[in-house]
Amino acid sequence: xxxxxxxxxxxxxxxxxxxxxxxxxxxxxxxxxxxxxxxxxxxxxxxxxxxxxxxxxxxxxxxxxxxxxxxxxxxxxxxxxxxxxxxxxxxxxxxxxxxxxxxxxxxxxxxxxxxxxxxxxxxxxxxxxxxxxxxxxxxxxxxxxxxxxxxxxxxxxxxxxxxxxxxxxxxxxxxxxxxxxxxxxxxxxxxxxxxxxxxxxxxxxxxxxxxxxxxxxxxxxxxxxxxxxxxxxxxxxxxxxxxxxxxxxxxxxxxxxxxxxxxxxxxxxxxxxxxxxxxxxxxxxxxxxxxxxxxxxxxxxxxxxxxxxxxxxxxxxxxxxxxxxxxxxxxxxxxxxxxxxxxxxxxxxxxxxxxxxxxxxxxxxxxxxxxxxxxxxxxxxxxxxxxxxxxxxxxxxxxxxxxxxxxxxxxxxxxxxxxxxxxxxxxxxxxxxxxxxxxxxxxxxxxxxxxxxxxxxxxxxxxxxxxxxxxx
Numbered sequence: 001x002x003x004x005x006x007x008x009x010x011x012x013x014x015x016x017x018x019x020x021x022x023x024x025x026x027x028x029x030x031x032x033x034x035x036x037x038x039x040x041x042x043x044x045x046x047x048x049x050x051x052x053x054x055x056x057x058x059x060x061x062x063x064x065x066x067x068x069x070x071x072x073x074x075x076x077x078x079x080x081x082x083x084x085x086x087x088x089x090x091x092x093x094x095x096x097x098x099x100x101x102x103x104x105x106x107x108x109x110x111x112x113x114x115x116x117x118x119x120x121x122x123x124x125x126x127x128x129x130x131x132x133x134x135x136x137x138x139x140x141x142x143x144x145x146x147x148x149x150x151x152x153x154x155x156x157x158x159x160x161x162x163x164x165x166x167x168x169x170x171x172x173x174x175x176x177x178x179x180x181x182x183x184x185x186x187x188x189x190x191x192x193x194x195x196x197x198x199x200x201x202x203x204x205x206x207x208x209x210x211x212x213x214x215x216x217x218x219x220x221x222x223x224x225x226x227x228x229x230x231x232x233x234x235x236x237x238x239x240x241x242x243x244x245x246x247x248x249x250x251x252x253x254x255x256x257x258x259x260x261x262x263x264x265x266x267x268x269x270x271x272x273x274x275x276x277x278x279x280x281x282x283x284x285x286x287x288x289x290x291x292x293x294x295x296x297x298x299x300x301x302x303x304x305x306x307x308x309x310x311x312x313x314x315x316x317x318x319x320x321x322x323x324x325x326x327x328x329x330x331x332x333x334x335x336x337x338x339x340x341x342x343x344x345x346x347x348x349x350x351x352x353x354x355x356x357x358x359x360x361x362x363x364x365x366x367x368x369x370x371x372x373x374x375x376x377x378x379x380x381x382x383x384x385x386x387x388x389x390x391x392x393x394x395x396x397x398x399x400x401x402x403x404x405x406x407x408x409x410x411x412x413x414x415x416x417x418x419x420x421x422x423x424x425x426x427x428x429x430x431x432x433x434x435x436x437x438x439x440x441x442x443x444x445x446x447x448x449x450x451x452x453x454x455x456x457x458x459x460x461x462x463x464x465x466x467x468x469x470x471x472x
Contacts, residue, residue: 016233018154023164029152029223030165032097033145034172035215036138039104041176041318042208044279045311046201047131049304050112053196054124058284058429059422065280066414067132069407075139080400083144091225093144100141101216105209107134112205115196123196141216146399150387151226158387159329162380169379170322172215177315179204181308190304198304253397260389261398263450264382265405270443271345271378273409274436277417278352278371281429283310289430290361306361313364320372321379328380337452341381342444348374349440355433374440389453
């Protein structure tokens, strides 16, 4: 009789095999991520035009977006570190979900109303502050979700777990992306009011706040976490959970990060540099390169129309990602996790570069198909590869530290991206999108050199099962 891969290795170590979760249980466990991504989609698709309506220049946009990765770099390792050590009547990871959801929803309500709140402090700076609060809160809610999947699922179910999480991310992102244009088509005004933000944007953010809270509460109330004693039956005595906590422990773990994480760091750098450029510059790239707008165009109806087209196109890439995520476990099983990720990143790179050749804004959705394949894989495959190389007691902290490789490229882009657009690209942001495409291709090459420890274990244990069946 054959022994399953994860069960065989756990029995050798004296650990109980983790119970297999049903698809419904995995959906419930990750449902809150749908709400998080609903909020992220509103932020990614609309922050630039909100800040532009408050007076930000296009070359200064990366500096305002820079706040988000800086906050994430600080918040995620801290949340990961303490969530590894938390257990109370709400659970281990759940207290962070709930706290982040409440703060995020408040920020979603206040950001589009920054103009109405302006007084001594200009609306632009209030808006930038709300972006910072929003991103910090998103990170508080988001980071423990990655660790929760690794906590509850065996190696054999983790690809499915992260893929379902990516599907729900896509579902939330599609809804958040298309909402502003749908509200505009339903009669909400696209004219910037006295406070600088159109009604279709405002009400999109209000709806986003409600969806965010509701989705998180479903995970909090209807998913399970293993209490410490039961957790140790599946993972063993947890390394590091009883060590002295604090900054020194975080720095020590940072210095001892697994080799696989370091290799994935380069892949993440290229991938997230490209994504940051896409989120920051696509609206202005389409407005100038496709619509042909120039001068002081940021408060015009045409600019808002370009922004709606971009937001809807972002909905396309999220929809593609949502569907593609369901196929990732099967593709990865056939071709390996690294080859699957490399193919997806190539598709994303080609999609971004193709934007340069567009003449009709309605064609933008076709470029976003390739981006959707890349986005689904970026949200799943690096975490699947990484989770197999991390000690169970360090899942939270290392998932948080891994965020460093997401935030660092965004910080680099934020510091230099706007200057490059202004001084090298002569104020034409479409070239930043082309560079983003080439960076996606670089990420595809880099992932081929990553050591995937979990995939090696799965292959080895398959060979053991074949030999066991043959001998039987």
